[in-house]
Amino acid sequence: EVQLVESGGGLVQPGGSLRLSCAASEITFTDSYMSWVRQAPGKGLEWVASINQDRSEKYYMDSVKGRFTISRDNGKKSLYLQMNSLRAEDTAVYYCARVIVVIPVTYGMDVWGQGTTVTVSS
Amino acid sequence: DIQLTQSPSFLSAYLGDRVTVTCRASQGISSNLAWYQQKPGKAPKLLIYAASTLQSGVPSRFSGSGSGTEFTLTISSLQPEDFATYYCQQLYSYPFTFGQGTRLEIK
Numbered sequence: 001e002v003q004l005v006e007s008g009g010g011l012v013q014p015g016g017s018l019r020l021s022c023a024a025s026e027i028t029f030t031d032s033y034m035s036w037v038r039q040a041p042g043k044g045l046e047w048v049a050s051i052n053q054d055r056s057e058k059y060y061m062d063s064v065k066g067r068f069t070i071s072r073d074n075g076k077k078s079l080y081l082q083m084n085s086l087r088a089e090d091t092a093v094y095y096c097a098r099v100i101v102v103i104p105v106t107y108g109m110d111v112w113g114q115g116t117t118v119t120v121s122s
Numbered sequence: 123d124i125q126l127t128q129s130p131s132f133l134s135a136y137l138g139d140r141v142t143v144t145c146r147a148s149q150g151i152s153s154n155l156a157w158y159q160q161k162p163g164k165a166p167k168l169l170i171y172a173a174s175t176l177q178s179g180v181p182s183r184f185s186g187s188g189s190g191t192e193f194t195l196t197i198s199s200l201q202p203e204d205f206a207t208y209y210c211q212q213l214y215s216y217p218f219t220f221g222q223g224t225r226l227e228i229k
Binding site: 035037044045046047050059060061062095100105106107108109110112113114115 | 123154156158160165166167168171172175177209211213216217218219220221222223
């Protein structure tokens with residue numbers, strides 16, 4: 001079973017940058033679509049970005065387009081989220097998740113990491 | 123963007139009760155809907171995908187139904203471990219939006 005472990009969260013000032021990482025422990029990572037989902041304190045879940053296996057498809061929520069970049073290194077079995085120009089409203093727990101896709105249908109997110117906390121504050 | 127509206131937002135029920143949560147989509151999404159359970163401080167857990175398919179390892183007291191714009195999650199007999207927050211998510215088109223959540227508490 002794929003296990004996912006996020007890292008890289010922390011406290012950053014508005015306008016600053018952070019790079020989140022998600023390490024997968026099982027080889028099927030290379031065959032998997034992956035996503036980032038966040039949850040602001042006391043709020044619901046919010047999909048942030050997704051990437052396909054060969055990095056040819058990347059999708060973002062509107063409020064992070066141009067500021068966040070999703071990427072992956074299949075050799076290292078790792079997923080990343082580069083976050084620039086951070087705002088207070090980006091404060092959240094960020095989860096990486098594996099996405100079940102049988103083209104052309106996307107079914108859901110079946111494996112989740114434990115989350116890493118990002119706090120944007122001066 | 124497709125909006126998902128869950129009802130109710132809060133539900134109080136007894137052990138053994140049958141409960142239903144509804145998720146309505148702002149436009150048709152076929153059967154591209156998933157349900158998740160989240161407990162405080164934990165990551166979400168996939169319960170149901172494709173609107174009605176039970177994820178491996180999920181107890182059979184959970185079931186899902188619906189297609190198009192209206193979907194339901196039913197728990198047939200509430201167990202202590204079921205008290206949590208439940209979210210629907212549409213995976214029909216990007217952005218993959220979630221419902222606002224339904225918090226289920228013990229009465």
